[in-house]
Amino acid sequence: GDIDPAIVLYIMANEGLSANEVNTMLNFHSGLQGLSGVSNDMYDILEEEKQGNDRAKLAIEIFTYHIRKYIASYAGAMGGVDAIVFTAGIGENAPRVRALSCAGLEFLGVIIDKERNKKTVKKEGEISVPNSRVKVYCIPTNEELVIARDTYQVISKGRGKK
Structure with missing residues (x-):
């Protein structure tokens, strides 16, 4: 905070x-x-x-x-806003947090589909209603892959130096 x-x-x-x-x-x-x-x-x-x-x-x-x-x-x-994406630990696994995070944002065009939201855990999916002006998604991350790629980039740059 x-x-x-x-x-x-x-x-x-x-x-x-x-x-x-x-x-x-x-x-x-x-x-x-x-x-x-x-x-x-x-x-x-x-x-x-x-x-x-x-x-x-x-x-x-x-x-x-x-x-x-x-x-x-x-x-x-x-x-x-065109889209809101929930990701990582809380974003992927906590439908209640996603729902409460979007509650009150209807004035922006954010409308969550309660059933889609509940069913979308640890998987990719749209959790907004079809006519929501702002699309809301849950997209899992692969944090280990990102760390591995970043590490590879650092190591690769180090090899080229003399």
């Missing part, structure tokens, strides 16, 4: 924490972990929400609010 950069100095001064302690607090005890009180793993948080954990629900609501905020702000900056 976004924080005021001055908060670091404020916490250090008012809580008597060192830079390392503030770093640990912000990077390991804040965000999803801090909000949910459960984990920084969205899968764990979604499971806790199903069990009625209000903090987990709050963490999901804040997380998806920020996604909506970024989509809307970029839509304004770009003069509209």
Whole structure:
């Protein structure tokens, strides 16, 4: 999420924490972990929400609010949106997060098909209704392949140098 950069100095001064302690607090005890009180793993948080954990629900609501905020702000900056693509761990595997992330974006032309969204997990597919002005997709990534290709590029460039 976004924080005021001055908060670091404020916490250090008012809580008597060192830079390392503030770093640990912000990077390991804040965000999803801090909000949910459960984990920084969205899968764990979604499971806790199903069990009625209000903090987990709050963490999901804040997380998806920020996604909506970024989509809307970029839509304004770009003069509209043609498509939204959900990918990687959460995007591929969490239909609830995708649905909540798009809820309220109907004014942009984003309309999710609830059944398509539920059925599209760990596979590629369009999850918007056929007449949605903005197409919404779920596209799995192959992060290992990207890392392998990037590594190969670095190694290949190194071989050509003397």
